[in-house]
Amino acid sequence: MITLHTWTTPNGFKASIALEELGLPYKVNPINIGADDQFKPEFLKISPNNKIPAIVDDETGISVFETGAILVYLAEKTGKLLPASGEARYKVLEWLNWQMGGLGPMFGQLGHFTVFAPEQVPYAQNRYKTEAIRLLKVLETQLSKHAYVAGEDYSIADIAIYPWINTLRTFYKQEALLEATPHINAWFAKVGARPAVQKGMTIGKEAR
Structure with missing residues (x-):
């Protein structure tokens, strides 16, 4: 049994999905x-960095924090959603790290300055909106060539990115940024139709 310590945030939903x-x-x-x-x-x-989610695997006694590490741990535990070796494995890890180092932090800053900041800071809003648009162009280009983010197979890279696109569209009210991204929109609908994704996106909402 795995204990998932989480809350209803994009990063929390990665683990539950x-x-x-x-x-x-x-x-x-x-x-x-x-x-x-x-x-x-x-x-x-x-979770010494006081961030959710974190997991504890009762079977192994291992605890893991940081969503990239959690996704890799779970994929390797089951042998699914992350190739064991070769180029395909590194493509998944590339895009997983792209989300961890770019998409998530930049979208998070955009959300902070457009939703949570106690005062309007136009410079910050413009800076992070511009970066969000750039990142969306990168993702749009990749998805124009492949069925899923890291290639032709669904992977933990898709799981990492999906909740952040969802948050951009809904909670951050930035859906207009996706008007020129038909491949992202098609991918988003395809991934969002998966039963596991639908269930994973509800975890923690009852407690909230």
Whole structure:
């Protein structure tokens, strides 16, 4: 059994989607980041950076934080959604790291300055909107050539990116940025139709 410590954020949904896709038994421990649960000592023991999600695998005794590491761990545990070797493996890891180092942080900053910031900062809004558009162009180009983000097969790279595109469209109210990205939109609909994705995107909402 895997314990998933999570909350209803794009990063939290990555882990729950992966668990659903891989068919692994798990239980959910909600970490209410609005109530500062992420700073409690018992959570910091498994996630010292005080960020969700984190997992604990009762079978192995291993705990993992950071979503990229979580996705790789779960994929390697099951032998699914990440090729074991060769070029295909590194393509998945490339795009997983692209999301971790670029898409997620930049979309997060865009969301902060357009939704959460107590005052309007036009420079910051324009900076992160411009970067979001650039990143979307990169993704659009890739998806114009391949069925999925890292190639012809669905992988943890798709799982990592999907919740952030969803948040851009919905919570951040930036759907206009996707008007010129037909390949992203088709990919988004295809991935969003997967039952495991639909279920994974609901995890934690009841607690919230």
